[in-house]
Amino acid sequence: MSEQRPFRGLAEDPAPAPAGDGDATDAMTFEAAMAELESLVQKLERGQLSLEQSITAYERGTRLRRHCEAKLEAARLRVEAIAFDKSGEPRLEPFATE
Amino acid sequence: MATVSNLREVSVGELAFSLKRTIETAFGLVRVRGELSGLKRAASGHVYFALKDDAAVLDAVAWRGTAARFAFRPEDGLEVVCTGKLTTYPGRSRYQIVVERMEPAGAGALMALFEERKRRLEAEGLFDPARKRPLPYLPETIGIVTSPTGAVIRDILHRLAERFPRRVVVWPVLVQGEGAAEQVAAAIRGFDALPRGGPIPRPDLLIVARGGGAVEDLWAFNEEAVARAAASCRIPLISAVGHETDTTLIDFVADRRAPTPTAAAEIAVPVRRDLLLQTGGLGERLLHGVGRLLKDQRRHVDALGRGLTDPRHAVTLAAQRLDDQSERLERASSLRLERLGGRLGQAALGLRPPRQTLAEARLRLEARAGALADLARDRLARAEFRLGRTADLERLHGMTEARLAAARAAFDARAGLLESLGPGQVLARGYAIVRSADTGDLLPSAEAALAEAAYEIRFHDGVVRARRDGKAEPGQGRLFDA
Numbered sequence: 121m122s123e124q125r126p127f128r129g130l131a132e133d134p135a136p137a138p139a140g141d142g143d144a145t146d147a148m149t150f151e152a153a154m155a156e157l158e159s160l161v162q163k164l165e166r167g168q169l170s171l172e173q174s175i176t177a178y179e180r181g182t183r184l185r186r187h188c189e190a191k192l193e194a195a196r197l198r199v200e201a202i203a204f205d206k207s208g209e210p211r212l213e214p215f216a217t218e
Numbered sequence: 219m220a221t222v223s224n225l226r227e228v229s230v231g232e233l234a235f236s237l238k239r240t241i242e243t244a245f246g247l248v249r250v251r252g253e254l255s256g257l258k259r260a261a262s263g264h265v266y267f268a269l270k271d272d273a274a275v276l277d278a279v280a281w282r283g284t285a286a287r288f289a290f291r292p293e294d295g296l297e298v299v300c301t302g303k304l305t306t307y308p309g310r311s312r313y314q315i316v317v318e319r320m321e322p323a324g325a326g327a328l329m330a331l332f333e334e335r336k337r338r339l340e341a342e343g344l345f346d347p348a349r350k351r352p353l354p355y356l357p358e359t360i361g362i363v364t365s366p367t368g369a370v371i372r373d374i375l376h377r378l379a380e381r382f383p384r385r386v387v388v389w390p391v392l393v394q395g396e397g398a399a400e401q402v403a404a405a406i407r408g409f410d411a412l413p414r415g416g417p418i419p420r421p422d423l424l425i426v427a428r429g430g431g432a433v434e435d436l437w438a439f440n441e442e443a444v445a446r447a448a449a450s451c452r453i454p455l456i457s458a459v460g461h462e463t464d465t466t467l468i469d470f471v472a473d474r475r476a477p478t479p480t481a482a483a484e485i486a487v488p489v490r491r492d493l494l495l496q497t498g499g500l501g502e503r504l505l506h507g508v509g510r511l512l513k514d515q516r517r518h519v520d521a522l523g524r525g526l527t528d529p530r531h532a533v534t535l536a537a538q539r540l541d542d543q544s545e546r547l548e549r550a551s552s553l554r555l556e557r558l559g560g561r562l563g564q565a566a567l568g569l570r571p572p573r574q575t576l577a578e579a580r581l582r583l584e585a586r587a588g589a590l591a592d593l594a595r596d597r598l599a600r601a602e603f604r605l606g607r608t609a610d611l612e613r614l615h616g617m618t619e620a621r622l623a624a625a626r627a628a629f630d631a632r633a634g635l636l637e638s639l640g641p642g643q644v645l646a647r648g649y650a651i652v653r654s655a656d657t658g659d660l661l662p663s664a665e666a667a668l669a670e671a672a673y674e675i676r677f678h679d680g681v682v683r684a685r686r687d688g689k690a691e692p693g694q695g696r697l698f699d700a
Contacts, residue, residue: 149354149356154496160504161507164503167511169511171512171597174507174508174511175508175600175601177504178505181501182501182504185497185504189497192490192493192494192497195382195384195490197379197386198386199375199385199386199387200386200388201387202387210408210418211417212418215386
């Protein structure tokens, strides 16, 4: 059950973060943030960045990591069911499994 | 004529009802096999159709209550076996069977229908791999279309909770029998119609699930309406109907087919614990990567710091050349001294005082060294500040300052020496510089002086103008030739 699921690249992501905007992590999907974090780590490890670039990469990477971890923390099972009111409009009601 | 009149005359109604009684008594309950045709569902819920084979057609009706209990949804072309009572419909001079039970004429009949339908949808391109949408890596909200009771929903929720708990919206439906297909199709369309940001969260992934069962039990998921709803759904959809060996039409149009409902949950979400390990690992590699890079950069800056001693080397070299020259100067003959003195005089007039040149050079050097030190200090300070480490920086700063002070001291020493060897000192020792009053050219020899009428003689304490009053006395030159 612990198979490694590959992260799709940023280009394929439905909502890629605008490039160069350092604070646009909030709207990123987990997957996109993880993919960018992975690519930053690789660049850093290859040692191709200047001092300034690497510190920027570190700061961005740290933000991405926090974003990913926040997404992982927000893991709560909440189950609801669709029900219909008198006019036939769907609404939510709590769902209880027996 | 008489024979005719011997027959008892009956009304149409009498005959029809007599016929009805006869048929109902004589046949009672029958089991008849045939192909469904002309099937209609009336608004009342009753289902009218005909059973036919090569030779004949038999009208049939299934009352609403009976039709609702059929395990599958009857449709034209399907070979079935119906159990029911024969009766007549006097009003239309018809006989028909009132169906009480209907079953497919063996699994083969259903499979033939399934294959025909599959071919048709495939020809329309609904199974095209290019139509399949990628599933979200980590869905926020999962919509599940299934029965609200039973093991299936329980298993899915249980596996989701184990791997990565999410928000789940269940759209409860009948999963078999009359109306099941319509409900499943309506639920898929209903989820797809939810707006983003509405009161009901729009799922970013759907699971359509049902537990295992006989082919007839799963039949709702072979219905065209269900397959088409799944195909046109814009939310990525996982089908999970029956067991691994069961294949239904919705499996072909779904974006992913899960062999079982539990497997659908596994496809739907990654394992949270694994991802925590992965992000943690990346975070550490990030820290380690930037740490190593900073160490490299610090070594680089240290090397640059050592590079700052280069100006001192240059000064040492110049000083060495000066030492060399002054030695040669002292060892030189008076003529050579005079020549040197002359050249020095010329140089002195043409050049700015060396102290000034040195002072300027020192200022430039200090400015550059300062700027370089500032730059290095600035870069380091920023890097160190971010990492909260400044000890190394201060050590480097101290080293740079010490080296600069040493360079400055060396400068001052050499500047004094240069000054002592300047033309001013030579003149003070009694030498004079003779120039043409006319052109201002230096006159280094008697021969040169003979060509001039007036002179300008520079002593260490002033200038005297003179005129030539005779010829040169060659004897005088000997003094200088010695």
